[in-house]
Amino acid sequence: MSQIALELESDSKDSVRYADGMEMTPLEQCFDDLASEARELYLDTAVPVLSHTPSPVEFYRQYVSSNKPVVLSDFSTQWPALRKWSHDYLSNFELNFWYNSGKTPDAVNLWIGDGRAVTSMHRDHYENLYCVISGSKTFTLIPPTDLPFVPYENYPAARYRQIGDEFIIEEDKETGIVPWIPIDPLKPDLKNYPEYSRCQTVEVTVHAGQVLYLPSMWFHHVQQSHGCIAVNLWYDMEFDIKYTYYKFLEKLVQLARRS
Ligand SMILES: O=C(O)CCC(=O)C(=O)O
Numbered sequence: 718m719s720q721i722a723l724e725l726e727s728d729s730k731d732s733v734r735y736a737d738g739m740e741m742t743p744l745e746q747c748f749d750d751l752a753s754e755a756r757e758l759y760l761d762t763a764v765p766v767l768s769h770t771p772s773p774v775e776f777y778r779q780y781v782s783s784n785k786p787v788v789l790s791d792f793s794t795q796w797p798a799l800r801k802w803s804h805d806y807l808s809n810f811e812l813n814f815w816y817n818s819g820k821t822p823d824a825v826n827l828w829i830g831d832g833r834a835v836t837s838m839h840r841d842h843y844e845n846l847y848c849v850i851s852g853s854k855t856f857t858l859i860p861p862t863d864l865p866f867v868p869y870e871n872y873p874a875a876r877y878r879q880i881g882d883e884f885i886i887e888e889d890k891e892t893g894i895v896p897w898i899p900i901d902p903l904k905p906d907l908k909n910y911p912e913y914s915r916c917q918t919v920e921v922t923v924h925a926g927q928v929l930y931l932p933s934m935w936f937h938h939v940q941q942s943h944g945c946i947a948v949n950l951w952y953d954m955e956f957d958i959k960y961t962y963y964k965f966l967e968k969l970v971q972l973a974r975r976s
Contacts, residue, residue, distance in 0.1 A: 739911075744973050748865035749915065751966075755862035756917060759783065764858070764921040764929075766790055780930050781844060784959065786858060788921060789928040822950040829946050836939040838867075838898040842960075843951035845931035847923065852945030855922045856929065857902045859936035861963055865970050866915040867936060869896045902938050934963055 741749065766788040771779070780787045823843065840861070847854070859867060874892035877884045900906065905913050923929045931937060933954035941947075954960060 739915075742973070744969070745865070748970070748973070752862050752866070752915065752917070755860060759785070760860055760862075760917070761785065762919070764788055764919060766927075776930070781932070784861070784932045784934070786919075786921070786932055786935065787930045788923055789930065790926070820952055822952050824951045826949050826951070827947075828941075828949070830941055831945075832941065832943045834941060836937075838900055838902060838936055838938040840934055840936045841951070842933055842954045844933050844954055845929075845949055845951055847929040847931055847949040848947060849923045849925050849927055849929075850946040850948060851925050852942040853922050853924045854929075854942075854945060854947060855920060855940045856931065857938040858919045858921065858931070859902075859916050860919075861934040861936075861966075863916045863936075864963075864966055865973070866912045868899055868910040868913060870899045871895070872897050898936070903940075 764786045768790050770789060779785070838857070838859075847856075871894045874889040874895045875886050876889050878887045900910055900913050902918055907914055921929065
């Protein structure tokens with residue numbers, strides 16, 4: 718939509734140069750249009766923070782179905798119960814949002830770490846309810862429609878092994894090579910990955926007593942304060958028409974990168 722207005726000159730019928738100087742093939746122009754239309758039609762420029770607890774219908778319609786992140790602030794009164802760490806409590810805590818749907822989480826994870834612990838940019842096919850219990854977590858988010866601008870490289874899989882007081886990194890030959898995102902959003906290497914500059918990142922800090930709903934397929938990079946404790950619930954996403962479009966986009970991006 719708006720990108721068309723930015724068009725400055727056509728060097729040939731196969732490529733167009735935009736106002737920011739970047740030249741694109743017709744397929745890349747389609748990716749750019751997808752990202753800008755998503756911004757115009759559905760994405761927020763910041764993650765909204767709700768002070769009320771939405772009803773299950775409101776939450777599902779406005780955030781889960783729409784694939785839009787949101788921070789819920791109204792949970793601090795429930796933290797004393799959370800401190801009991803009981804499975805019953807956590808199952809309850811699944812939050813009435815997914816109640817009636819019969820859904821149970823695929824995983825309940827506990828995250829404890831200090832300021833040095835950083836999770837690199839990646840994405841999951843889970844609907845993620847991320848509850849911060851103490852400290853804070855800062856998420857840098859990228860919407861799924863920006864996939865064409867997110868670089869991937871192939872890396873050998875590896876795991877940490879403890880030997881005495883030391884940790885060594887050991888190659889995991891069984892898993893082999895895995896594609897992973899080489900970009901640190903805090904210090905992006907735009908020389909090697911100039912296309913990343915087209916991503917529109919959104920940063921949100923989630924404080925103790927707040928819950929972030931992180932929709933499936935959103936890229937996320939996570940930093941935390943010292944002594945942060947958090948619990949999150951992963952629910953498998955719906956493998957519906959949205960999922961098939963995501964996979965279609967992935968295949969198109971792979972084709973574009975090969976050519
Ligand atoms: O808390 C973190 O550091 C990572 C969380 C995460 O990546 C996830 O829940 O998918």
